[in-house]
Amino acid sequence: MVASIGSKAGTQTMAVTVRALATNQLTRANTGRILLRELRVAVLNGVTVATMIGVANTLVFANPLLGVVIAAAVVVNIITAGLAGVAVPVLFERMDQDPAVASSVFVTMITDSMGFFAFLGLAALSGLSRQTISQLESGSIGDLSLQRAQKLADVLGLALQVGRPQG
Secondary structure, eight states, X not given: OHHHHHHHHHHHHHHHHHHXXXXXXXXTTTHHHHHHHHHHHHHHHHHHHHHHHHXXXXXXXXXXXXXXXXXXXXXXXXXXXXXXXXHXXXXXXXXXXXXXXXXXXXXXXXXXXXXXXXXXXXXXXXXXXXXXXXXXXXXXXXXXXXXHHHHHHHHHTOOOOOOOOOO
16 A cells, blocks of 8 residues: 555655656756755655544554554655656656656655555554564454444445455
8 A cells, every 4th residue: 555655655756856857847957846846745745645544553453553644654755756756757857868758667666665665664663563563464364453444444435345365
């Protein structure tokens, strides 16, 4: 979840940056200003999305520490995505390469790697148990958490369909 959100945020920022480069709206003279603007947007987006995800995870998994760790990892990853989404295309353009051709691979690699690093690193630093992390990685969150997820979905008016693996 953390890596996916960062990847999407980075790709969106990268698309805007590539367009700005193509239309000469992003130049050497205003790169710093644009980078700071994207950083502010990333912080705002990160805090907003992280709050929602952190609260939802706390309610579903009944583990406030997990909610805080995931929220913090989302903030770190969205900020990284905003910076990478601007920096990677600008670097390609300054190396006289087409930023539209290869930027997305690098932005996705950076955000996916940082997403996993941020979540697992913060989980380890916070003392989140190995069992909780293993359950999240394997998708075996238990029936109680599934019931909480269903109740949360009902409150939010969302349809939640959970299937059990066969075999």
